[in-house]
Amino acid sequence: MTNIRRTMPIVALRGMTILPDTLIHFDINRKITIKAVETAMEKDQQVILLMQKDPDVEEPTFEDLYHIGTIAEIKQLIKLPGDVIRVMVQGLQRGEVCEFYTDQSYLYGDVEEKEDTGMEQLSEIELTAYLRGIKSVLEVYAMENPRLSKDLVKTMLLDEDLPHLLNLVATNISFSYDVKQDLLEVCDVTERYEQTCVALTNEIEILRIRKDFQARVKEKVDKNQKEYIMREQLKIIREELGDKDSSTEAEEFLARAKKLKASKKVKEQIEKEIERYKNIGNNSSESSVVRGYIESLLALPWDKVSKDKKDIKNAKMVLDEDHYGLKKVKDRIIEFLAVRSLTKKGDSPIICLVGPPGTGKTSIAKSVARALDKEYVRICLGGVRDEAEIRGHRRTYVGAMPGRIAMGLKNAGVKNPLMLLDEIDKVSNDYKGDTFSALLEVLDSEQNKRFVDHYVEIPIDLSEVLFIATANSVQTIPRPLLDRMELIEVNSYSQNEKEHIAKEHLIKKQIEKNGLNVKQLSISDKAISHIISGYTKEAGVRNLERKIGEICRKVAREILEDKKKSVKITDKNLEHYLGKVRYSFDEINKEDEIGIVRGLAWTSVGGDTLQIEVNVMPGKGNFELTGKLGDVMKESAKAGISYIRSISEQYGIKKEFYEKNDIHIHIPEGAVPKDGPSAGITMATAMLSAITKKKVRADLAMTGEITLRGRVLPIGGLKEKILAAKAAKVKLVLVPKKNKSDIEELEKEITTGIEIQFVDTMDDVLSYAFVK
Incomplete structure (x- = not known):
């Protein structure tokens, strides 16, 4: 016999499990649930009721629902105030959602009907034994729980249909929703009978313990004194948990205070609090606050010290x-x-x-x-x-x-x-x-x-x-x-430092972390260098470690899948593990050009080079800045143009030039915010080059703040800027003279291979920058 499968709307229930053979009503207000019910009313009035795993989820998906629920027929709909609809349903039988769909407005799915199984294997004697067994347990439960309706108990005791009786018991006994869901998911009648009996027996034990607890409380308290009742209940709970009273606890605190390494004044203060706690007693609401305070004082290391290593x-x-x-x-x-x-x-x-x-x-x-x-x-x-x-x-x-x-x-x-x-x-x-x-x-x-x-x-x-x-x-x-x-x-690491850190620390750490050993994976020096320059752009080594970890994971997979004994990573096969190269440094231009000067910038991920471009066009004397520049950078550009206008006669620039021409400064990567004073001399050099049509050296980079009189002021982030210049293959770097001490502090490996000239005024800058 094959189970019937059909498509029907899904109603997601929160904190409620409905079983077959149950007539029940509940309220709905979620749009997806209302739409599902309305869709069912337009068809055969049948829905499948599924319980949510987490009742707080507002828009459940298939993963948020139990897959087995109850196929039910909608009997009645009543509209209530506040867009709430009360639905009355009749549970028909179990069903399992095999395929889940949604059209955004409501949930529906392919539902396979689940028939009760195991009844055909039961003989008449076994069936009678099962009925008597569940009824005897039910009678015991009814005796322990006088609130259970006698008429309901009588109806259940007269029921001779075992599956129907089990559904009635699961519906009407105060099981938790999880237990009810477990019973709903069991199609085999004998297995469901066992689970129901176990759940019912557990409920009987809970009722007995609760009744025994209440009886013991009643023996010790006066019914007319509410405060006394609550105190006695608290006392019995403490006795059950084995907690000690305040006097015994105070003695323990005093013993700990005497052993405490602390000054006499501190010990006196603690002992004073302990005496106060002892007098308060357990019944006061303040006792727990004082106890917590004393425990905090005793836990602090007042005069306890550890011995430092002095080697x-x-x-x-x-x-x-x-x-x-x-x-x-x-x-x-x-x-x-x-x-x-x-x-x-x-x-x-x-x-x-x-x-x-x-x-x-x-x-x-x-x-x-x-x-x-x-x-x-x-x-x-x-x-x-x-x-x-x-x-x-x-x-x-x-x-x-x-x-x-x-x-x-x-x-x-x-x-x-x-x-x-x-x-x-x-x-x-x-x-x-x-x-x-x-x-x-x-x-x-x-x-x-x-x-x-x-x-x-x-x-x-x-x-x-x-x-x-x-x-x-x-x-x-x-x-x-x-x-x-x-x-x-703690400045940025140089390429050489990053290579050392990778070889001495990161590779070993990631090999061990990913379950490999040194024999299974080796990474060549060229590959490490390529990872640093092509796949990371940072001041530190956090992303470098991530990339090495990525290689280790892929190697681990290859070792298991392809049965490889060892893998060697070189610069040739690196793309196979990390994909295409992500970063590249802008190298110096091949030819000297007019109006283009390379500046140096500090960023949160190290240093970078900025190629500043200036165009001079016929116009009305407008001055335009583009490239998402900050206020400080705009002010540097204005200071630069003011300086250039002040020295126009030296370079044969006519007075009317600024009235008849527009000057446009642009720094590429327009989406990236840029700010700071260190591009002042770079922008001034680029503008003067564009105005005088003099070429600027392509292999040169510079950094420094400019004043209206052409003085070059010091800046910061020199280590990162020099590293960026080396990466761009710059041969000559112009640095403010007042930064000489900062350059001298840098390691030789950073400054080796690059010429650094110190400049004090714009005249010094221009003497190096303009092509002779």
């Missing part, structure tokens, strides 16, 4: 092992260790690592903690806008708790951990207080010896905590907070 050689080895480069950070940590070794105890520095994302700021804090053998606590400040997150909530508030600093010490278990304040530049403020100001006391070495958390109330000593903060930019950090931290810049 400078070991610390240097650990830092070099975990990170390549980052010389300034490593030197500062070694200096701190040296001072600590000589003085035995010194103020811990408050270091702020500033740099682009992915440059290893967060991971170096872990390495420092490992090098010094300190406990490591990370506190993410990104998006924190409530001052109480730092200072803690006052205990008068509901749900009060210590601030993140106090909680960090509690988690560390010692008073001298390394505490990483991650993303300190992304702290925000709102009406609840100034979060930056709350950090002032934490990060001030003169004040944090007695840091007061509003919840703890007893001053906490933070002077031995080694604070390391990270930030992508210092622009959003207020000056008073910035003044309390020692800034160390």
